[in-house]
Amino acid sequence: MTAVQPHPAEPSPTRDALEVGTTATTVARGRSRVPWRFLAGRAGFYLFTLWAAITINFFLPRMMKGDAVDQYLSRNRNVSPEAADALRSLLGLDTDKSLLQQYVDYWGLLLRGDLGVSLLHGLRPVTEVISQALPWTVGLVGFATVVSFAIGTIGGAVVGWRRGSRLDGLIPLTTFLSTIPYFWLGLLAIALFSVTLGWFPIGKAYGVGMTPEWSAEFVGQVIHHGTLPAATIVLASLGGWMLGMRNMMLTVLDEDYVMVAQAKGMPNRRVLWRYAARNAVLPQIQSFALSIGFIVGGTIVMEMVFSYPGVGKLLLDATNAKDYALMQGVFLVITLSVLVANVLADVAYAFLDPRTRQTEA
Amino acid sequence: MTVLEVDRVTKVYAVRGAGQIKALDDVSFTLESGRTIGLVGQSGSGKSTIARILTQLETPTSGQVRLDGQPIPRRGAGLRAYRQKLRMVFQDPFASLNPYHSIRYHLERPLRLDGVVPGAEVEDEVRRLLTRVRLDHDVIDRRPHELSGGQRQRVAIARALASRPRLLVADEPVSMLDVSIRLGVLNLLADLGREEGLGVLYITHDLATARHFSDEILVLNQGRVVESGPADDVILRPQDPYTRELRAASPDPEKHFGSVSGALGGAR
């Protein structure tokens, strides 16, 4: 992976090249071109992935043994006729229609926002159940991942800069932490901090008997309950970011343009952050986008360990109770969220990497 | 007598977002066994594109390449027969050999592929090839990274000669070697060419070695042949302004530079 070299802009014959500046300095001055072609290409890919995910979702229940789903429906008689129809479409029981027709109907349901009703949650619409749980997951995971990424990347940059020092020992330590399975780390945290030391509550997002509201007490409870899960996620994922960043830093620091910057007399801090780290972080952002899928996986487990009321726990409860409509709905929502996160990461990457902007020229 | 005719070959590359690039524009020449043609031009003039077209790694956009009057087949036995007759020596000795395989492997493969000698004689033939390029036999089990640049290029030449071709394309064979060993490799190429009666297309940016080495010189500028003729004529009596520039740009050890700034000003 080669890092980016600052490209000289076309110098007019009368002005000095240094005065005109490089693409990097252009960004610093706030002028940037939107890389439309790059974004359009990525948008096309994500639309394709979305279609693929929805199609997988369509086929999933249809691959299951039909009688299981049938039994499931027949066990629950209180379903309204419209809801029953919707469920049949979603779960592949409408075998009287052709496959193509089923597919079309399925899409129709989705576009209307109808994901069926959840039999586990008192026949409430699946969309409603999910939308209650989603903010918890997004909030916790988003916060923890951003913190972990920030600490890991900055830490990795510093460790790479101070190569050969004692800081090098951080790498094996954090890597060790990241090979420990999420759930075990969480369980250990509970055993240590909740049971033995009693500093934090054992689970859930807020105390029993409280209802969600924007009060100081409630927010306080949320933070109190959320510290342990968040800390676990941060600790477990720190290793990956730090290692990747440190390796990239070592590669970048070998490049000639860093040596030029130092020879020019640039203060070390500037070389570290604005030259080396700035270039080394680009592959990090790419791998961040790609790892979102894995982060989601870890979240599911974490929610089960801490009984955190997010979509992960929803999925697990649904799986155990064989609430197929809810399972399908959660999978779809999770996939959509991962896609959205990927899009955001790609947009950020497009703006940070001058090469994508250059191909527009 | 083998004759390769390059007949009005044009090669256009489409570049995403930047239109088209005409790498070769209406290039024609004839390569015969026993004669050496020097193809001279600066970077980007299309020299390597010609090499790639002649070895069928690319196909021309228009125009034709004919061997002994027949157009080159695109696939099958005909293409294989063509490939056996025309071989290439690449520019970069560090990249043209597979770092994973031994020298023996590199020389065995063309022998086995083209059935040049029966299986039992392959080992002897490999040694014979090494002798011809004046390399010690103990390189036979070494890997490329254990050899010097000059040795690697000799191996590349041996590999090219393994299938007993009639024509050789040498794409800047010495430009990545130390100056002190360039002449050795070039002279080896010249000797082998003479001994085997090969037709050699010697591609280079260096006018001096082109003159030393070739019977005929073609000057390529931005994909077009701007001058051609016997080597001495082109060098000593250049007609085209570009050729004159090229000749003027070649460093002449006879010239004196009065001072550093004078040299810089004068050499512009």
Add this chain to the structure above:
Amino acid sequence: MTTDLRTEQAPQVRTGPTAPPRVTVRARLGSAFAMFRNRKSITGLVILGFFVLVAALADVLAPYSPTQVDHTARFEPPSAEHWLGTTHLGEDVLSQVIHGTRGVIVVGFLAAIMATIIAIVVGVVAGYLRGWRSESLSALTNVFLVIPGLPLIIIVASMFENPPLVLIAAVLGLTGWAWGARVLRAQTMSLRNRDFVQAARANGEPLWRIIGHEMLPNLMALIAASFVGTVTAAILGLTTLSYIGVIPVNTYNWGTILNWAGAQGAFRQNQWWWFLPPGLCIAAIGVALSLINFGIDEYVNPRLRSAGERARAMRKRGLDVNDPVTAVRTTTSAGDDA
């Protein structure tokens, strides 16, 4: 000018009957496994080997049968009879952990083998071909990369009643090949433009030989790293799924042990001998695999190894590797005038 250099350049040629012997098989193997020869890799391999041995010899090593209940000795902390204590049914924890190794190793390696084979086929073909074929394979890879794996596995696994180990390994492998394929595709694309591949093409080598004999050997390090990484992911995935209870396994693995421990409230009752060993084992195997990968990384990118060493060497001489200016010292020897 020409004649002098000519005679200088021609080295003495040794021909004749005393040809040097062929390189031994051992030396060839040694160079093939060069990527494993540094300290980190060896440490990792030793630890991994230990676990593989335990898995193979589980029946011999375990003092008790894992299902042997002993109602008189329940929830017991470690003792002379039960080195890791007992479970809620009086089963020996140590025996359970030993037997659990087998499931983990088998599924881990099986899944990784499947995933790596798919990754090689898709990645190398996608990297070698050009145009829409390459793009569509790449799109397929990216789709598998983006779609979240664990939820998919959970749903798929829940569809089966009592899946055999092979099936679990297959599901894990089918969801985990995308990363390796992506990396291999990128590297194959860069290899394809290297001169030695062009030379092979120009010499008329058939396609399967170009991919198999020219490119693949140069991709070995990447493939090894990808394989090791997939083993890690598969083991983590298996134990996680077992812990969640999505995979009702009848054979033991460390995840199911933790499942029972959790269900019996071991974490709340501080029965550390029950829940610590399985987790530590998972972590230990993870560390071993990471070490192997570190070793491969350093082999592929020597900068990673030498950067730290160079800085340390400089620090010993009182220099900071990040200093922009190197101190100039004058020497007193008369000969340095060049």
